[in-house]
Amino acid sequence: MSTPQSLPYEPCPVARSASLVGDRWSLLIVRDAFDGIRRFGDFQRNLGMARNILSDRLQKLVIAGVLEMQAASDGTAYQEYVLTAKGESLFPVIVAMRQWGELHLFLPDERHSELIDKQTGNPVSYMTPVTETGGVLTAGMTQVQKI
Amino acid sequence: MSTPQSLPYEPCPVARSASLVGDRWSLLIVRDAFDGIRRFGDFQRNLGMARNILSDRLQKLVIAGVLEMQAASDGTAYQEYVLTAKGESLFPVIVAMRQWGELHLFLPDERHSELIDKQTGNPVSYMTPVTETGGVLTAGMTQVQKI
DNA sequence: CAGTATCCCTCAAGATACTG
DNA sequence: CAGTATCTTGAGGGATACTG
Secondary structure, X not given: OOOOOOOOOOOOHHHXXXXXXXXOOHHHHHHHHHOOOOOHHHHHHHHOOOHHHHHHHHHHHHHOOOEEEEEOOOOOOOEEEEEOHHHHOOHHHHHHHHHXXXXXXXXXXXXXXEEEEOOOOXXXXXXXXXXOOOOOOOOOOEEEEOO | OOOOOOOOOOOOHHHHXXXXXOOOOHHHHHHHHHOOOOOHHHHHHHHOXXXXXXXXXXXXXXXXXXXXXXXXXXXXXXXXXXXXXXXXXXXXXXXXXXXXXXXXXXXXOOOOOEEEEOOOOOEOOOOOOOOOOOOOOOOOOEEEEOO
């Protein structure tokens, strides 16, 4: 394990969150986890990142309680990484960043990957409320559609 | 300028947002901007970061349209960095990360800095709705209270 | 396939001196 | 005070070989 969190005592919750998930890869791993990706090789191929770095980040996310390891669902001897409740509660962060990116980092006619509501089949656009208590979206309701 | 965004074509809005604001300092600069910090020296002291890095990040955020430079409000010859509309719309991201951090990265009895609603004077807790359309909070209504 | 161990290298970040 | 320029360092990240 590298990346020694060199933020010793940090009173700001934003800063603590950023120190955990505000690096180049961790948030994208969480995003992929929301997309249903569970296995080491799938994360690695989808993100195109080095295996040692992926291993490091997965360990950190497990230690932080964002992911947990489970026995593989297909009967093989390996592990799968799935979101914990703590990890699922990162959903508003992911969607907020999605919405901001859609609105401000894409040209009007530029296509981007979609977040699909599994129940209705409709895309979750930047108009969709996110963190409203009791609102429309909850973690696990959506998946990313590749385009 | 360093930090060459080495993400050439990125179809995922989350990834694009992360490439801009998902580094060690940028998001904290934006957080400070929401807190009303405007001047180079104030950012530098508050964040305790190197001046050259701060200069680089401020430039990038200006180029990205998140911040804009204005003549100093106190009559000095210097500039101030203030959030644009695009920057203010990062508010849900900041608050989502705040709420997650408050809930999951602090011990039950551990204190953290507060986000204060300027109009009511009440702290914005993790129970407060964030991105609900027409909801309670909008950018500019809040400030961080040091504890 | 799922990792771990090594090697290497770039670049982000820090420190500091300098300028208008 | 508000930056810029320069130098150095260390860690983050990539490539790849290796193991169960």
